[in-house]
Amino acid sequence: MNEKNIASHNASPSPDSVSPALTPMEEALQEAQKAGKRGEVPVGAVLLGPTGELLARSGNRIVELKDPTAHAEILVLREGASKFGSERLLECDLYVTLEPCTMCAGAISFARIRRLYFGADDPKGGGVENGVRFFDQPTCHHRPDVYGGICAQEASHLLKDFFAARRGDPRA
Amino acid sequence: MNEKNIASHNASPSPDSVSPALTPMEEALQEAQKAGKRGEVPVGAVLLGPTGELLARSGNRIVELKDPTAHAEILVLREGASKFGSERLLECDLYVTLEPCTMCAGAISFARIRRLYFGADDPKGGGVENGVRFFDQPTCHHRPDVYGGICAQEASHLLKDFFAARRGDPRA
Numbered sequence: 001m002n003e004k005n006i007a008s009h010n011a012s013p014s015p016d017s018v019s020p021a022l023t024p025m026e027e028a029l030q031e032a033q034k035a036g037k038r039g040e041v042p043v044g045a046v047l048l049g050p051t052g053e054l055l056a057r058s059g060n061r062i063v064e065l066k067d068p069t070a071h072a073e074i075l076v077l078r079e080g081a082s083k084f085g086s087e088r089l090l091e092c093d094l095y096v097t098l099e100p101c102t103m104c105a106g107a108i109s110f111a112r113i114r115r116l117y118f119g120a121d122d123p124k125g126g127g128v129e130n131g132v133r134f135f136d137q138p139t140c141h142h143r144p145d146v147y148g149g150i151c152a153q154e155a156s157h158l159l160k161d162f163f164a165a166r167r168g169d170p171r172a
Numbered sequence: 173m174n175e176k177n178i179a180s181h182n183a184s185p186s187p188d189s190v191s192p193a194l195t196p197m198e199e200a201l202q203e204a205q206k207a208g209k210r211g212e213v214p215v216g217a218v219l220l221g222p223t224g225e226l227l228a229r230s231g232n233r234i235v236e237l238k239d240p241t242a243h244a245e246i247l248v249l250r251e252g253a254s255k256f257g258s259e260r261l262l263e264c265d266l267y268v269t270l271e272p273c274t275m276c277a278g279a280i281s282f283a284r285i286r287r288l289y290f291g292a293d294d295p296k297g298g299g300v301e302n303g304v305r306f307f308d309q310p311t312c313h314h315r316p317d318v319y320g321g322i323c324a325q326e327a328s329h330l331l332k333d334f335f336a337a338r339r340g341d342p343r344a
Binding site for chain 2: 062063065066067068069070074077078081082084085086087088089101102103104105106107109110111112124125126127130131132134137138139140141
């Protein structure tokens, strides 16, 4: 998966969807930043409906909600499905700043997400291009189109800075 | 994994935890039955705290809540964590009537569940003994003790009857 596959998805969306000045992944990065300021691992997600309308946006809220499942992806899938009026988010697209974990990959498949765009790779905890590679498995019954590496440097820097600061690293 | 590993866990719990007449897995089976009557795939789960106290019980509520993540396991983990006051359910045990899927296996690991007891195997969608076998993977950072096959026949019959009825099978 490389940047050339996703160039067209970095174009600004129409003004009536998300903020006209930002791409969906840039919106997701803003959510990641806000999550980091709340003391959460800085990961953000944005869910768009079939015509590019914003259904939900969130960062991680695991500590805030005392909920082990409150990853950014899970939160936007739940909120989006509620707004969409169905547990199946047909023709909806998910943007997330970090490669989804195994739990979130499962949820994305159940939600029938059409396209998944993600930022940084996650060799230690990812479940899409790393780890269990869930979408390639016979027990996965719906596979979204996957586009990785979008704004990956920004997403990765946010995470590195967050963990360096948590370790008390003076360079953070 | 076979029945002999889990015989002691079929004993009735103390009266001040769940119903004195039922084991935790029998309580989970009741939740599965109730889910089936609501039109949900009949899977149920019960979460016990460190001293065997009931933290949460639920069946699937995917259709009811319009939430693709509303598997019985996810619902009891979320409710239990809220009651427990932490996103980490240390020393808590989860009973579920069907082998958890990939999504739920990920959630169980994040929640730091101590022991997972499950009923029927799920070759098509399971993620513990089948499929991605998440707890055996390097990207899994907490593995519960796992005991499968508990009340497996009852759990399996509930599922078979449910799907037969949905297909309009006259034997259901």
